[in-house]
Amino acid sequence: MIRLHAPIVLPCDPACSVLRDAVVDVDASGRIGYVGPFASAPAAHLPIRALPGILMPGMVNIHAHSPMTVLRGMGGDLPLIRWLREIIWPAESLLTPSDIEAGMLLGSVEMLRNGITTSVEQYFQPEHMVRAVLASGARMLLGPAIVDTPDYDWRVQLAEVNARIDGDGLRPHERIEIAYGPHSAYTLSPEALTMIAEAARSRDALMLLHVAESHGEDAGQRAEYGSVPRLLASIGALGGRVLAAHAVHLSDEDIEIFARHDVAVAHCPGSNGKLASGIARLPELRAAGVRVGLGTDGPASNDDLEMWEEMRLAALLARLSTMDSAALTAADVLLLATRDSADAIGRDDIGALEPGRWADIVHVDTSSEAFASGLSVPNQHLLANLVWASAGRDVRDVWVGGEQVVADFEPTKVERAKVQAEAGAVTTRLRAAT
Structure with missing residues (x-):
């Protein structure tokens, strides 16, 4: 259980709302308990992790x-x-x-x-x-x-x-x-x-x-x-x-x-x-x-x-x-x-930050050039910077079902260098055989 607190939360509701100074609560089952402004968050004895940047659904x-x-x-x-x-x-x-x-x-x-x-x-x-x-x-x-x-x-x-x-x-x-x-x-x-x-x-x-x-x-x-x-x-x-x-x-x-x-x-x-x-x-x-x-x-x-x-x-x-x-x-x-x-694909348990859905959460780092104008710009401007100027390279942390699987840009459950080397060896063998 944890409360993630960020300057911007994009729940990806039908209106594509932009929540400012907001939190996402993750419960013990790995699902979302609350999403909304920090000032309106229910009282809860949860560890709080403050994150710079943007939180959005996986x-x-x-x-x-x-x-x-x-x-x-x-x-x-x-x-x-x-x-x-x-x-x-x-x-x-x-x-x-x-x-x-x-x-x-x-x-x-x-x-x-x-x-x-x-x-x-x-x-x-x-x-x-x-x-x-x-x-x-x-x-x-x-x-x-x-x-x-x-x-x-x-x-x-x-x-x-x-x-x-x-x-x-x-x-x-x-x-x-x-x-x-x-x-x-x-x-x-x-x-x-x-x-x-x-x-x-x-x-x-x-x-x-x-x-x-x-x-x-x-x-x-x-x-x-x-x-x-x-x-x-x-x-x-x-x-x-x-x-x-x-x-x-x-x-x-x-x-x-x-x-x-x-x-x-x-x-x-x-x-x-x-x-x-x-x-x-x-x-x-x-x-x-x-x-x-x-x-x-x-x-x-x-x-x-x-x-x-x-x-x-x-x-x-x-x-x-x-x-x-x-x-x-x-x-x-x-x-x-x-x-x-x-x-x-008929799944209402993923794809958005809403209570009851799985806590599949992406933390976008906003220290890159894409966000040089900061996060206080109007909502439409912020979304434009995220979509048109940002990229996967700005994904800093990722949670799936409340479990952190990417931390500080690197996977937490496997060694990326080893994964790349093993896949690369397959490609090398295929190139030699075809």
Whole structure:
């Protein structure tokens, strides 16, 4: 139990309020007890830790393949399909379970140091993924990848996820939630997608898949059904908790389908730009009432795991695509990275500093050039400096469930140099073999 006291607290409520001279109380269970002005705080015999700077919720990265830290930099100038087929899939075929664990641990450390406390992951070897995340102290929603290739049988993979949830529940650990991760409509048949969706709905589990990421990837599905959203709707794969990653190439009808079926979208502007996949119709999605959050995608297609960059790109591209400098404000994208991302994955226990939610808290150091004008500037000015000028480098401390997992810029539960060296050794081996 502790009371964190800071000059600025950003609870990321719907109004994106700025609380000055405020506190966040963390109870014995690791949840938030009170958030508000220090002068109005309830009397409590709590140790008080005074922190300079800004307190805000941990960011929620709703689309990532973080073990791909070991593939970072490979095939950096290729479009999506060539990048996958010529570089990534051959390299991934050489990964061992311990390689995946090393890559996930590095990714988890990188995200924590950048203020990301929860990530939605789609990858293989779930036991090793979970072990890495828990070692770092982070939080994860894991959709074990389901694909149909000569090396993988989607029916076997689906049965494994079903058994995992039926045996241990959706949340086998307070920091882990299990989901379903069918890759896409171009790597799985309609029959497979239907069965996976039915399994997810029956268990109230999140289903996450790539949708309309780039031109040409799903030409067959578009030729037969008109679009991937139309395909998913026609085979009964929508409904329940569905998260569509990227969703770049959507028509007005596709957006209406998503809105009608309450499909959420993981917007990944950095990856979409690097792979020249296109610019998602973020303003139109939001106007239609589609729940949208932010994702980094994998660290081999971005190539970092930093949500400040995604916030800025989301706002910049929305403004350019509409020629409207107010299409997305600093407050809008701060909420996209926190509260809205949590809402997109159906989680009301993270993504904001509110009583009852987990105490996933980020302390932003404000001694950098980004805050040279100080913290007494008007609220809009303060938010602008945080979003447009600050970055992950300013994250000084991080708590997950009330446990401090980053202190003075460094992880507390693992040795960063060792984590980096182990992941780097995997990359070196892969480069020699490919």
